[in-house]
Amino acid sequence: MTTRSATMIEKNRPFSPFEFMVAWRYLRARREEAFISVIAALTLTGIAIGVATLIVVTSVMNGFRAELLDKILGLNGHFTVFPIExxxxxxxxxxxxxxxxxxxxxxxxxxxxxxxxxxxxxxxxxxxxxxxxxxxxxxxxxxxxxxxxxxxxxxxxxxxxxxxxxxxxxxxxxxxxxxxxxxxxxxxxxxxxxxxxxxxxxxxxxxxxxxxxxxxxxxxxxxxxxxxxxxxxxxxxxxxxxxxxxxxxxxxxxxxxxxxxxxxxxxxxxxxxxxxxxxxxxxxxxxPMIFTDWQRRNETFFSALQVERVVMFVILSMIVLVAVFNIISSLVMLVKEKNADIAVLRTIGATRASIMRIFCMTGTAIGVAGTLIGLVVGLVVAANAENLRAWISDTIGIALFPPEVFFLSELPSKTDPVEVTFVVAMALILSFLASLYPAWRAAQYDPVEALRYG
Known part of the structure; x- marks a missing residue:
């Protein structure tokens, strides 16, 4: 068994099947690692909620702006022209x-x-x-x-x-x-x-x-x-x-x-x-004529809408950021739990780079799974935003997004593929970056010390 593992490590390459196998074993829950698994599950859930929330909110705000623009320019022109003199x-x-x-x-x-x-x-x-x-x-x-x-x-x-x-x-x-x-x-x-x-x-x-x-x-x-x-x-x-x-x-x-x-x-x-x-x-x-364009007529309104959109995106991004930080804590605890395993892997020939890639894949996998779940949930909710609003309003008996306040009689939603791609890329990059420090710490373990005190 040891000889076979050593052979696999000697012939391994970056992200080899051996590294994937070890990373997958560390992701599976075992009874003695239940607490670590719970933290990993909560981290995955947090990333999924953050990504889904970002997609839904940006879609609704895009739809809100597009619908308002369509309604405003459906009755008022792009220019209003007044005579002079x-x-x-x-x-x-x-x-x-x-x-x-x-x-x-x-x-x-x-x-x-x-x-x-x-x-x-x-x-x-x-x-x-x-x-x-x-x-x-x-x-x-x-x-x-x-x-x-x-x-x-x-x-x-x-x-x-x-x-x-x-x-x-x-x-x-x-x-x-x-x-x-x-x-x-x-x-x-x-x-x-x-x-x-x-x-x-x-x-x-x-x-x-x-x-x-x-x-x-x-x-x-x-x-x-x-x-x-x-x-x-x-x-x-x-x-x-x-x-x-x-x-x-x-x-x-x-x-x-x-x-x-x-x-x-x-x-x-x-x-x-x-x-x-x-x-x-x-x-x-x-x-002589006075030309007033739609952007100037509605400058304050659309500027406020744009500022609100940016601020909401930044605030909701914190949800993803907090969830990503949980990757660090869960991986640090996993590294502490697996210090003896790390020592054995180093003893049979695993390099520091190989150990680092194993734990990077473990942390990144949590981020990838959470991001994909959040992507699916976000797209489904964004596509059915008005139906969900109507159902929740009927269930609790309270008007959500009343038209007297939000100008529109329905809750619009318009998903922008570029923004969705940006949200997904941001979550994946943050997940990868959060995995680097615990993976680097794991790669620094001295196998002799780990076996002596592990």
């Missing part, structure tokens, strides 16, 4: 010129203002946006978000579209009237009177983002222009001024109404190309 009456020409620029997907015009919406005994502040059907169909999210009613015949409907949460707050449904109130009404000798009008609800939509579903009211473009008085009446060409006693029919026939809009939304092929696209769009606009 002159009233925005030539918006149709500007839209056509901008849509011809390479990299521009679409451009939509809208009339917007703030108002108070009232339903059945409830009132709330809203943003009222007038848009033509042709522009609504250019939006990525809104056309397919209708859950009650529809946008057919929208321009002539004289109704409004509201979000599902706003409809619930106001207590209205399809066909019910919603009263829109704005303080900027008709100017009279006694001051400005509020503008109060009622519109039937023709569409109820659900975009999946609480802010949009509870704050926006859409109406046909001309209806919004009339409501916010975004127009001016001018005499038609060749028309003589009317007498003071002219009838309403004469006034309507003599004057032409010229409409304007509040701003434009510009949608790009590449959301990150705003810097490169700003100058070409400004050039074709043909007039």
């Amino acid at each position: 002159e009233q925005f009456e030539d918006y149709n020409d500007v839209v056509l010129r901008m849509e011809e620029v390479d990299g521009v997907t679409s451009v939509v015009a809208f009339a917007e203002g703030q108002a108070l919406a009232s339903g059945v005994g409830q009132s709330t502040g809203v943003s009222v946006r007038g848009m033509a059907l042709s522009d609504i169909q250019k939006l990525p999210s809104l056309p397919n978000a209708a859950i009650l009613g529809g946008f057919d015949g929208w321009d002539d409907s004289r109704g409004v579209a509201i979000g599902i949460r706003l409809a619930q707050k106001l207590g209205v449904s399809i066909g019910d009237p919603v009263t829109i109130i704005t303080p900027d009404g008709v100017v009279t000798p006694f001051g400005t009177t509020p503008q109060i009008r009622s519109y039937p609800v023709t569409v109820i939509f659900e975009l999946g983002m609480v802010e949009f579903d509870s704050f926006f009211v859409f109406m046909p473009l001309q209806q919004g222009q009339d409501y916010y008085q975004l127009y001016r009446d001018v005499l038609k060409d060749g028309q003589e001024p009317l007498p003071l006693d002219a009838t309403d029919e004469q006034i309507d026939a003599a004057y032409e109404r010229i409409y304007r809009v509040s701003a434009l939304e510009v949608f790009l092929d590449d959301p990150d190309a705003t810097t490169a696209m700003r100058d070409p769009l400004q050039l074709v606009a043909g007039r």
